[in-house]
Amino acid sequence: MKDRKTVILEAAARVIACRGVRGLRVEEVAAEARVSKALVYYHFKDRAGLLRRTLRFVGDRAERYTRGGGPGDAAPRGPGPGDLAPGARVPGDPLRELERRLLLEFQDLPEVRENSTAWGELRASAVFEPELREELARAGREWVREIADLLGPVGPAVPDAALVSAAERLTVLVEGLSTRWLVGLLPAGHAAELLRGAVAAEAEGLRRAAVRTACPAA
Amino acid sequence: MKDRKTVILEAAARVIACRGVRGLRVEEVAAEARVSKALVYYHFKDRAGLLRRTLRFVGDRAERYTRGGGPGDAAPRGPGPGDLAPGARVPGDPLRELERRLLLEFQDLPEVRENSTAWGELRASAVFEPELREELARAGREWVREIADLLGPVGPAVPDAALVSAAERLTVLVEGLSTRWLVGLLPAGHAAELLRGAVAAEAEGLRRAAVRTACPAA
Numbered sequence: 001m002k003d004r005k006t007v008i009l010e011a012a013a014r015v016i017a018c019r020g021v022r023g024l025r026v027e028e029v030a031a032e033a034r035v036s037k038a039l040v041y042y043h044f045k046d047r048a049g050l051l052r053r054t055l056r057f058v059g060d061r062a063e064r065y066t067r068g069g070g071p072g073d074a075a076p077r078g079p080g081p082g083d084l085a086p087g088a089r090v091p092g093d094p095l096r097e098l099e100r101r102l103l104l105e106f107q108d109l110p111e112v113r114e115n116s117t118a119w120g121e122l123r124a125s126a127v128f129e130p131e132l133r134e135e136l137a138r139a140g141r142e143w144v145r146e147i148a149d150l151l152g153p154v155g156p157a158v159p160d161a162a163l164v165s166a167a168e169r170l171t172v173l174v175e176g177l178s179t180r181w182l183v184g185l186l187p188a189g190h191a192a193e194l195l196r197g198a199v200a201a202e203a204e205g206l207r208r209a210a211v212r213t214a215c216p217a218a
Numbered sequence: 219m220k221d222r223k224t225v226i227l228e229a230a231a232r233v234i235a236c237r238g239v240r241g242l243r244v245e246e247v248a249a250e251a252r253v254s255k256a257l258v259y260y261h262f263k264d265r266a267g268l269l270r271r272t273l274r275f276v277g278d279r280a281e282r283y284t285r286g287g288g289p290g291d292a293a294p295r296g297p298g299p300g301d302l303a304p305g306a307r308v309p310g311d312p313l314r315e316l317e318r319r320l321l322l323e324f325q326d327l328p329e330v331r332e333n334s335t336a337w338g339e340l341r342a343s344a345v346f347e348p349e350l351r352e353e354l355a356r357a358g359r360e361w362v363r364e365i366a367d368l369l370g371p372v373g374p375a376v377p378d379a380a381l382v383s384a385a386e387r388l389t390v391l392v393e394g395l396s397t398r399w400l401v402g403l404l405p406a407g408h409a410a411e412l413l414r415g416a417v418a419a420e421a422e423g424l425r426r427a428a429v430r431t432a433c434p435a436a
Contacts, residue, residue, distance in 0.1 A: 020346050023241040117345055121345065127338065127400060127401050128237070165411070172412075179341070179342070194386055197383055205418070205422065
C-alpha cells in the first residue's frame with residue numbers, strides 16, 4: 001500500500017498539472033488526496049515545503065521513466081510509442097542511449113503528460129515562488145551531470161566544461177520542446193527530430209573540441 | 219501622449235510580470251492602468267482578448283529591443299552591457315548579427331527583465347489558457363522565420379527545412395535560457411556563452427548539410 005505522503009505528493013502533482021501553482025491552496029491538495037489539511041501540514045510543514053517536495057517527487061518520477069524505459073517502470077520495456085522511444089537500452093552506444101533517454105520525455109502517455117506539465121508549471125512558477133529555486137537548481141545540476149556523463153564517450157579527452165555546456169543546452173532544449181509539445185504547438189515527431197539534430201550537432205562540436213584540445217595551438 | 223490602449227497593455231504586462239497570469243483579474247489591470255474596467259472591456263472584449271493582445275504587445279516590444287539594439291529604441295545604440303550585447307549592427311556578418319540579436323534578450327535592464335518575465339509567464343500559461351495558443355504559435359513562427367533568414371547566408375544551398383530546424387532549436391534555447399536567467403539560476407554571462415556555443419554548433423551543422431546537399435549520394 002502507498003504511504004499517505006506519496007498519496008499527497010501524487011495529488012499535488014495532479015492538481016498542479018490541472019490548475020497551476022499560482023493561487024494553489026493546501027486545501028485543494030488535501031481534498032484531492034482525501035486527507036485532512038492537518039496531515040499535509042504535518043508532512044510538509046507549509047505550502048512552500050509541499051511545493052518543494054512535489055518538485056522533487058515529479059523530478060524523481062521523470063528520472064524513473066526516462067532511465068528505466070517506461071513510467072513507473074524500473075526495467076527496460078517493450079517497443080515504445082512509434083519511432084519516439086525505442087524500448088531497449090543501448091548500452092554499447094552512449095549517444096543512442098542519450099537520445100533514447102531524452103526522447104522518453106515525449107511519450108504520449110497520460111502519466112508522462114501530467115508529470116511534464118506539473119514540472120513545467122513548477123519551473124515557470126519559480127519566478128514568483130523564490131523558495132522553489134534551490135530545489136530547481138539542484139535537480140537541474142543532477143540532470144546536466146547525467147547527460148554530460150552520457151556525452152563523455154563521444155570523443156576522447158573532451159574537456160568536462162564542454163560536456164557540461166552541451167548537456168546544459170540539451171536539457172534546456174528538451175524542457176522547451178516538451179512545453180511546446182504539451183500545449184500542442186509542436187508534434188512529438190517533430191520535437192524528436194529537432195532533438196536528434198541537436199544531439200548530432202553537439203556530438204560533432206565535442207569531437208571537434210577534442211581535436212583542438214589534443215593539438216597544440218598553431 | 220500614449221493612447222489609453224497602450225497604457226492598458228503596459229499595465230497588463232507589468233501585472234503579469236509581477237503576479238502571473240493564473241488568477242489574474244481584469245480589475246487588477248484596470249487599477250494598474252488607472253482606467254475603468256469598462257474601458258478595458260471596450261478595447262479588448264474580455265480577459266482572453268486582453269491576454270492575447272498583451273502577448274502580441276510583449277512580443278513586439280522584444281522585437282524592437284532585439285532588432286534596434288535597445289529597449290524602445292528603433293536605432294542602433296552605443297556599447298551594450300558588458301560583453302553581452304555589442305551595440306552596433308553587424309550587417310556584413312549575418313552570424314554575428316544573429317548572435318547579437320539573440321544576446322539582446324539577456325540585457326540586464328528593468329524593461330527587458332519585465333518584458334521577458336511577462337513573455338515567459340504568458341507562454342507557460344498556454345497550458346491552462348488554450349486561447350493563447352494561436353497567438354503564441356504565430357509569434358513563434360515569425361521569430362523562427364527571422365532567425366532562419368539570418369542563418370541562410372551561413373552556407374550556400376542549405377535546404378530551408380534545415381535552416382528552420384536550426385532556428386527552432388535556437389529560439390527554444392533562448393527562451394529556456396532566458397527563463398533560467400530571470401530566476402537567478404543562470405548568470406547572464408554563462409547564458410551568453412551557452413548561446414554562442416549553440417550558434418556555432420548549428421552553423422557548423424548547416425555547413426555540413428550544404429556539402430551533403432551539393433554532393434550526390436555515394
